[in-house]
Amino acid sequence: MRTGRTTSSHRRRGSAASGRVRVGAAAAMVALAVSLSGCVNFTDQDQTKDAGTFSANNESIAQKKQPPTSTPTPPPGPPPSGPCVDPDPAVIATCLESTGGVTAADDKGDVTMVAERTTGKLITTKRYAPHRVLATFPVDGSGDGGLIDFALSPTYSQDQLIYALITTASDNRIVRIAPGDVPKPILVGIPKGQNGNMGSMFFRSPTELVVATGNAGNPAAANDPSSLAGKLLSVTSLRSGANPPPRILASGFGSNVSMCTNVNTGTLYLADQTPTEDRVQVMESGGPKVLWTWPDRPQIAGCAVASGSIFVSTTRTQHIEAINEPTRDKPAITPPVVLLEKRYGALGRMTALPNGILQFATVNRAYGKPVQTDDRVVKWLPPSSSEDRT
Template sequence: MIVQRRAVPAVLAAVVLVLTAGCSADGTGPPAGGERSSPSRAGTPVPGSAAAEETPPARGSVEVLRTVATGLDTPWGLAPLPDGDLLVSSRDAGTITRVDAGSGRKTELGEVAGVDAAGEGGLLGIALSPDYAFDHMIYAYFTSASDNRIVRVLYEEKKPAGEQLGAPDTVFKGIPKGVVHNGGRIAFGPDGMLYAGTGESGRRGLAQDRSSLGGKILRLTPEGEPAPGNPFPDSPVYSLGHRNVQGLAWDTRQRLFASEFGQDTWDELNAIKPGDDYGWPRAEGRSGTPGLHDPIAQWHPDEASPSGIAYAEGSIWMASLRGRRLWRVPLKGTEVSADPQAFLTGRYGRLRTVVPAGGDKLWLTTSNTDGRGDPASGDDRILEVRVS
């Protein structure tokens, strides 16, 4: 049963948007070229249809420009501010920290009240309000004592450090929680709606249960209502059949892509279409089963275990945890146009979040202090990279 709280009754004009497709310890730079995946294993392209579009080069590059900040505690979400600085959430501490993008100086804004960090839960994704210039609201997805929920908090810059976050206003609640598979990525789409990737909390059946919020991509108004134009009447569910969605990104034509943890065989990159079923637990990876939407690319978990994704330079860039690498997935429409390439393999350890930094640059966070990594001196860190 779907449980949600609508914090503010919304009076909205109809919003119509058709999404035509579419879920190392050292500080040295990468080699000149990335490792190329075997078509039979990592990043297996999945055929489909694509409109005539410009195709990016088959091979790309990654250059680490600098380490922006070090000494971060279990960083998870990352949100660039309008002035270029960065906000980063700490999964375990439940805090949000501002990072000066030039000097790397860190200022803790405060703690988000109500976070209950355990297992893979805690303070996860963050996103700025579409009206941030006027309302200074930060949206956050976190695990509470009873569920996963989305709140918004006022960022009051004029208050002393450590006291700059207001009390959380619950926008949406009732997302199933577990020791594992809490999802957690949130992002505002090109349509101004709030998208959230959820996990099935270790209870597989929830992913196929349309009345459950677990194992889904949700689409909400900023006030937490089911967004106008959603595929199922009066429901926040946008797509279903997901195991654990932790990456959301749109291309320049407003098509949504999502990364997803598999279990033992295949991790996935999916092109998201509203109302489609992405298979879990009926299928893991490409199955060809009628009624299930196959991924556009798939990897074995030891090469991926994907978290955040971003779109830049004609490709999806996918941060990998267990795989300890950054994947480049070149696209033509919603097809993979060439074999995905891996970069930074093992160089910085586990990679959690990747966010566009403008043009051909990305912000990239490591995730070595989360209990599953091997922290090096300076971990965790934020990197600035140039991609092509």
């Protein structure tokens, strides 16, 4: 049993996996930003700010040389008031039910898309904007089940299809939904438990959906090849109907499994909770390899990769911590650094943008002490590696 963070067993080295498949997450994010332009009600003030100033293409040089005329700009009005207005400017979504997966819905991180785990609603919003429900899934939100995670079709701007990992009365399953339709099953029969239902999913390519499943409260099932619990799955049959079983990429995962990728290299990392420790692993050609473990079990709930670091969010200790992403030149892992502590309460899933900004969701309604504006989504830029992060 591991007793500390400084032992060699905690500093497993991770080399780059051979034969990595290019991640399609960046393309999906572009499609998401385009498709949501009509989904969120922006205030006039925000629209004016975002539009900037333009001049006609045929503007003459003489006109350009004329001194500009100044038009007084009215001062911005006061922020809206009400029980769901959070004074923290980093908070971009408020008054959510307990959350599941979260992803950024624009390239600046101002807009978010977040799953309400217990209601089955997939919501998009931004600061001071109303909630817009993109889809609703019938779910069993008891325990840690419900609308667990979601992924937009790689061709979302054309087909508007949304895939989701949900809990029903009988199982956990993957479904997809089209506008104006009901969810259709893609993969059924993933074991359901009183806990251990939380998993994760993303499109690794236009034809492959990668899904990580929790152990459904049964660690033995995670190592049982006949069970879909505690597994990393490759789902390539994406139409509804009687689909063949998915390919099992890896086994032995615990509860609350989250995934994060380096979109430049395609490297896949997984975070989960086991009965003895929380951990972060890297998926290599030979299977998952442990990078770091937390014997104190802070309840890691989310992970994200940005700017040379692997970030994890925790529920019990209410942290965001970072370890360095291993490289060929620097394969050793240094001890985690706490970058954010007990500012927003219990933390759930998180995601990273290419510019290094993170979005993370709180889970105070289920696991913390909720304030009036909970649950929330926060936009946050971690300190750079050159800064003192202690």
